[in-house]
Amino acid sequence: MPPFQDLKWTQGSDNMGGLVGGIFYCPVEDIDATQLPTIAADGVTLVGAFVPVATKGFIEIYHTKGTGKIDDSTVGERDGRSAENMMEFFFPGSKKEVEAFKRLARNTPCVVIGKDTDGNLRVVGVAVIGNNVVLDLPAYLEAANGTTGAQTADRRGTTFQFKAESPDAPLFYDDAIPLLP
Numbered sequence: 001m002p003p004f005q006d007l008k009w010t011q012g013s014d015n016m017g018g019l020v021g022g023i024f025y026c027p028v029e030d031i032d033a034t035q036l037p038t039i040a041a042d043g044v045t046l047v048g049a050f051v052p053v054a055t056k057g058f059i060e061i062y063h064t065k066g067t068g069k070i071d072d073s074t075v076g077e078r079d080g081r082s083a084e085n086m087m088e089f090f091f092p093g094s095k096k097e098v099e100a101f102k103r104l105a106r107n108t109p110c111v112v113i114g115k116d117t118d119g120n121l122r123v124v125g126v127a128v129i130g131n132n133v134v135l136d137l138p139a140y141l142e143a144a145n146g147t148t149g150a151q152t153a154d155r156r157g158t159t160f161q162f163k164a165e166s167p168d169a170p171l172f173y174d175d176a177i178p179l180l181p
Helices: 096-105
Strands: 019-027 045-047 059-061 069-075 082-092 110-116 121-124 127-129 132-134 140-147 157-166 171-173
Touching: 019 082, 082 110, 082 121, 096 140, 096 157, 121 157
Parallel strands: 045 171
Antiparallel strands: 019 059, 019 110, 069 082, 082 157, 110 121, 121 171, 127 132, 140 157
């Protein structure tokens, strides 16, 4: 682990919340576990790209602006603390493809990636154990609550939540996201 450093805030800095762009999803079994990124000296940045197994890769999921977020919460008792990471976003509409994705994702361990408003890619579903990046603590679909809405002006769609336990908050990722061919 790197040594402690001062944490200072520059007055007037931008600090807008949320996620921008797409959400990227990949089942753990579709990632080559023998070629995972490594962890940088800072202890929070992945170095190198995810490598999918043949014919596999991440899919991109649209989300409604203003609904995407990543929460990291400290959990556990003294001397046994860790993190619980949650990515949440809203997908509009009630199409067959969404229902099919929900059914497949319900019990599939996965890795999900989102981009914060500073342009940082954040990864939920990988962890650093010792100095090794592992897929042993993947994300799972925690909830996929859909609604048709009741009134014509109501929101219609699904709020997705993906959750992972980890020693870390969601790690930073600086490489390309390998998309499904």
